[in-house]
Amino acid sequence: MIKNQAIIQQIKQGNTASFDAFYLSLRPKFIHWVRKHYLKKETEAIELFQQSMLVVYENILTGKLDTLSSNLETYVFGVAKNSIRNANRTLIIKEKHQEKLTQHYQLLSLDHSSDNDRQKQLIQLVKQVLPQLKAGCQDILKRFYFEEKKAKTIAQELGLSNEQVVRTQKSRCLKYLKQLLAEQSTEMK
Amino acid sequence: MEQEERIEEYLKGNLSPLKKVAFEKELATNPNLQRNVEEQRAVMVGVKEYFQEQTLKHFQTLEEQANKQKKYNTTTLIKWSSLLVAASVLFFLWFKNPFQGTSNAILYASYYTTYPNYVDNIERNDSSAQTAYQTAFFAYEQQNYQQAIQIFESLDSKQDPALQFYWGLSLLELEQYTEAILHLEQAYKAPKHRYSDNALWYQALGYLKLEEYKKAKIAFQQLIKDQSTYRVKAADILEALEKLNS
Numbered sequence: 001m002i003k004n005q006a007i008i009q010q011i012k013q014g015n016t017a018s019f020d021a022f023y024l025s026l027r028p029k030f031i032h033w034v035r036k037h038y039l040k041k042e043t044e045a046i047e048l049f050q051q052s053m054l055v056v057y058e059n060i061l062t063g064k065l066d067t068l069s070s071n072l073e074t075y076v077f078g079v080a081k082n083s084i085r086n087a088n089r090t091l092i093i094k095e096k097h098q099e100k101l102t103q104h105y106q107l108l109s110l111d112h113s114s115d116n117d118r119q120k121q122l123i124q125l126v127k128q129v130l131p132q133l134k135a136g137c138q139d140i141l142k143r144f145y146f147e148e149k150k151a152k153t154i155a156q157e158l159g160l161s162n163e164q165v166v167r168t169q170k171s172r173c174l175k176y177l178k179q180l181l182a183e184q185s186t187e188m189k
Numbered sequence: 190m191e192q193e194e195r196i197e198e199y200l201k202g203n204l205s206p207l208k209k210v211a212f213e214k215e216l217a218t219n220p221n222l223q224r225n226v227e228e229q230r231a232v233m234v235g236v237k238e239y240f241q242e243q244t245l246k247h248f249q250t251l252e253e254q255a256n257k258q259k260k261y262n263t264t265t266l267i268k269w270s271s272l273l274v275a276a277s278v279l280f281f282l283w284f285k286n287p288f289q290g291t292s293n294a295i296l297y298a299s300y301y302t303t304y305p306n307y308v309d310n311i312e313r314n315d316s317s318a319q320t321a322y323q324t325a326f327f328a329y330e331q332q333n334y335q336q337a338i339q340i341f342e343s344l345d346s347k348q349d350p351a352l353q354f355y356w357g358l359s360l361l362e363l364e365q366y367t368e369a370i371l372h373l374e375q376a377y378k379a380p381k382h383r384y385s386d387n388a389l390w391y392q393a394l395g396y397l398k399l400e401e402y403k404k405a406k407i408a409f410q411q412l413i414k415d416q417s418t419y420r421v422k423a424a425d426i427l428e429a430l431e432k433l434n435s
Contacts, residue, residue: 016247023251024258050248057244119231126235127242145233146240171193178228 004072011060023053026073038084052080061147129180137173144170196229296429297398304358306330308351334359350379354388370395386417
């Protein structure tokens with residue numbers, strides 16, 4: 001598994017080329033396998049591949065695969081199998097309890113629909129203003145919320161002696177992001 | 190900053206049960222805290238989704254790359270299939286047609302491909318700025334071989350091996366084999382350059398077309414000896430020639 005761990009470490013260090021190579025080498029085998037056993041359409045197979053690779057990519061970045069004992073390729077196939085299984089299970093449950101679910105959703109929508117809508121709108125707004133932040137800020141927020149890293153790890157990666165510096169930097173970036181959100185919300189009103 | 194971190198720990202589910210109860214109690218009665226929690230949750234989810242979307246966009250570019258590769262592989266497969274078909278025809282003709290000349294013509298046609306222009310990738314829109322040298326290669330690229338030859342003849346840099354090579358190729362295209370071989374030979378004899386192997390390959394094909402088997406054989410053997418990229422094809426042709434002569 002030395003090779004696997006080498007790839008994982010390279011990706012964690014931000015070497016996307018190594019992940020790209022892994023993506024391109026696995027793609028034909030994966031698509032062939034999915035089409036043979038589960039899905040007929042190539043577009044669906046590609047979509048499943050991308051979703052599975054995204055999960056793997058995130059798990060690598062968040063350190064969940066640091067102690068992976070199986071092959072990375074096997075792991076991707078495992079993720080895909082789980083995803084198919086979950087999708088099927090959800091479908092069966094939905095069909096079984098359709099009536100109850102409809103009632104449940106109606107109840108939910110009465111209670112929280114406005115809250116949910118507001119939250120969704122806010123999330124959209126975050127995605128919209130995020131590119132307006134400086135690269136440094138985008139990078140630090142990415143490390144915190146996408147890669148789910150701790151301040152200490154980020155400080156080490158950035159060669160900073162003190163994790164407090166990272167926290168202060170993050171706080172500044174959040175403040176600026178929230179300012180942009182406020183401005184955008186005012187404009188929308 | 191303390192409040193910010195407390196909210197984040199709450200949203201991540203990292204608060205101790207005691208702290209969580211206290212936090213939720215405050216949250217129920219404090220609209221300001223409610224707003225901050227809502228905003229922080231949106232930031233955490235929004236940033237995560239944004240970078241997930243960016244990653245998927247990147248995957249899309251990889252898909253384009255994969256499709257290009259697939260297209261290339263298909264084209265290569267078609268090329269090889271065509272070659273196989275040509276080889277089958279050739280094989281059939283060995284049995285059916287005892288006339289060597291006809292078989293050689295097929296052998297030549299099976300292996301001859303027009304060589305692309307790699308010399309000068311000039312800007313097409315700026316024709317006025319082209320030198321005569323560039324115009325010649327442009328003419329070659331446009332399959333205007335007669336014009337290319339005329340310009341090659343008029344140039345001073347006749348010793349340029351690239352020029353000699355494309356001059357020879359232009360003549361091959363116009364089926365003027367004897368003359369073509371002379372230029373290709375000059376190109377091959379020049380000190381080693383990027384077209385040396387190609388010059389010998391096309392020269393060998395020229396001999397084949399002219400049914401000068403001995404010379405063709407020597408040239409094909411040389412390609413194998415030089416470990417040229419044409420060595421497999423050269424070996425195939427030599428094998429075919431052996432069969433024709435036996």
